Amino acid sequence: MTTNHSVLDSLVSAVAVKMSSAKVWRRILEIGALTIATCISYVSIFYILMTNITKEREDLREIMRMMGLKDSAYWLSWGLLYVPYVLIIGSFLTLITTNFIFVESSFGVILLLFFLYGISMISFTFMLCALLRSPRYRGTADFFAVLFLCILGLLPLVTVLPRPLELFLCIFFPFAFSLGITETIHMENDLQGVFFSDITGDACHVLTSYVSLLLDSILYILLTLYFDKVLPDKNGLKLEPLFFLCPSYWSKGKMSPIPLDAVDKEESGRDDYIEKVPVELLGKEAIRLNKVKKIYGSKKDKTEALRDLDLDVYDGQITALLGHSGAGKTTLLNILGGMSKASGGTASIYNLQLSNTRDLHEIQKKIGFCPQFDVKFDYLTVKENLELFSRIKGIAPRDVKSEVEKVISDLNMQSNEAMEADELSGGQRRRLTLAIALLGSPEVLLLDEPTAGIDPFSRHQVWSILKEHKADRVTLFSTQFMDEADILADRKAVLSNGRLKCVGSSLFLKRKWGIGYHLRMQVSPSCNPDAITSIIQEHVSSAKLSTRNVEDLTFTLPFDKMDSFPDLFLHLDQRVGQTS
Structure with missing residues (x-):
């Protein structure tokens, strides 16, 4: 076939026709609206989850951690609680979009995209909760985080980014999600849709979105666990930023024992207000404190809660801490329980160092701790609370029932075991907290005013329980009742303004103080x-x-x-x- 016109002339004379941009902008608006709608659909989970984590008392979590609850288990429990909600919302969004927008695509492909988006949002919420310890900042942070993430999710719609930058921005889960949505709509416009068989070929951006959302979730969880350890809680407890490089974090520390006569030398200079220890108790030191200090506040405005405290507490004995309010009793018990960190000095329990992370975990397995505040989950019954804390403490499942029944019987709580914790009186809540401390027959009992608010009859029951089992453990408790210390304690330590004033039996102290x-x-x-x-x-x-x-x-x-x-x-x- 021949013509009178050359092909080159025809090509040169070709005129480009400008296409209408209405369809392009309509597609951008569709994708943007879908991204924002998805963000709004899941933001309710984001808000409710953060609110509930904030509501849960930080001190209750510290107690559970002291009993053996791992940080990973704590966050996993919250995650498992909200995964069903993510699945329900994801299924609902998939059902709508596959009928009106993604009509050519596989239901499973779209559902997986929405589901991974929800999981990454939960993980991101955990990270924010660990990063922002103060509840008063979380509300503002929530708003700006959601606003920023929604805007970031629209970025792939308005500009084409270099591939390396695109992959980098995938660490933000809305951006990774928007990539997958954009690719799916492009495939829908070509009347192809997206199927699992396509994600390694034409729809590779969908696979990138899947992998990015999964990696984002893992990254956020790892950052959550990291921030949980290195950012101080309200007690100032934290690890060094590079704690994972320290050998002491992965192995037990070697403790140089305090010589038995070291404390005696210190004590001899205190106007003889320290009673000499019987020879048969030497070598039975269960708790050893040497020059322990605790300082709160800054250098300009500091408060010394404990000042160079030296004290030995002996196995098979009950020791009472006496002193005025603010004397340092609670601070000392919190340090021994691992809820607070000493500012100086050394402290050990059964030759395990409190300053060593691995030793501290071993110590906490031996401890039953009754703090000043009530330990309970309000909407669980007394029996359910005890069963839950039994499992947290690591009591074998086959022994949980018998252990719970024993503690309920010992503290005469049979009439209250079916009551929810928030229905209990102050004295009953105190008995529940003490019952939790007694679970598993711990080797070390640390009790901070255990009988405060308890009626006289129940108080005598508690005394009987502590005296009955004192030979099997070491017990250190604080009290403001002189008769309680007199009846229960073999030795009493009197604190004043963070200093140890005297230690000894009732008879010794009364003689020394002229009583x-x-x-x-x-x-x-x-x-x-x-x-x-x-x-x-x-x-x-x-x-x-x-x-x-x-x-x-x-x-x-x-x-x-x-x-x-x-x-x-x-x-x-x-x-x-x-x-x-």
């Missing part, structure tokens, strides 16, 4: 207190009238006059009715 026996007498209003005082001082010359009321008198009698007590009491019996 004696108290003689209380019920008298009639017409009695003559001076006459009664004279009678008592005939037998005990150093007796003092310490309290004087209308109906009773109280005298303090020194310990070193115990031999005079029989004659005194005989004389008083003979004079009953004569002076009152």
Whole structure:
């Protein structure tokens, strides 16, 4: 076939026709609207999840962590709780889009894309929660994070990016999701759709989106676990940024033992307010503290909660911590429980260092801890709370039922075991917290005012339980009840302003501090207190009238006059009715 025109002339004379941009912009708007709609659909999960994690008390999580709960298990439990919601929302979005937008594509391809997007959003939420410890900043962060991510998801629609930059931006899950959506709509416009058989060929961007969303989820989870360890909690507990490079994180530390006479030398210079330890207790030190310090605040405005504290607590004994509010009792127990970190000095439990991460995990397996606050999940019953914490502590599943029943019986909680925790009274909640501490028969009991708010009958039950099992463990507890310390404790340590003032038995402390026996007498209003005082001082010359009321008198009698007590009491019996 021949013509009078050359092919070259025809090509040169060809005129380019500008296509209407309406269809292009309509497609951009469709993809943008779908991306934003997906973001909004999942943002409810984002908000609810972050709110619920924030609501859960940080101190409750620290207690569970101390009992053996791993950080990975904690976040996994939250993830498993919300994965069904992701699947439901993803299925709903897939059902709509495959009927109106992705009519040519496979249902499974679209569902997987939505599902991976939801999983990556959950992981991203975890990372934000670990990064932003303060609840007051989380609301603002939520808003700007969602706004930023939605805008970023629209980026592939308005510009063509270099492939390396595109892959880099895939670390942000909305961008990775938008890549897959954009590719799917392009395939739909060609009336091909996307199937699993295509994602390694023509629809390779969909595969890139799948892989990126999966890797994003893994990255966010790893960052969550990292931030959880290196960012300080409210107790200031954290690891060094490069903790994973430290040998002590992966292996047990070698502790140089404190010489047995080291503390004795320190104690000998304290005006003899430290009672000498019986020879049979030497070598049975379960808890050892040497020059332990705890400082809060900055250098300009610091508070010393503990100051060079030296103390030994012995196996098979109950030791009481006494002191005014703010003396350092709770701080010391928190350090020993691993909820707070000492600012200086050394502390060990059964020769395991609290400063060593692996040793601390071993220590926490041995500890039953009863903090000042109540440990409970409000919407679980007493029995369910105990069963949950039994499993967290690592008690064998076959033994959980018997262990829970034993603790309930010991603390006389049978009538409350079916009640939800938020329905319990203050004393009942305190008993529940103590019951959780006693689960698994721990070797070390750390109790911070365990009987506060408990009725007298239940308090005596608690005393009986602690005394019954004291030979099998070491018990350190704080209290503001002098009678409780007197009845329970073999040794008492008195703290004041973070310093150890004295340690010893009740008899030793009372002698050192000049405290004696108290003689209380019920008298009639017409009695003559001076006459009664004279009678008592005939037998005990150093007796003092310490309290004087209308109906009773109280005298303090020194310990070193115990031999005079029989004659005194005989004389008083003979004079009953004569002076009152």
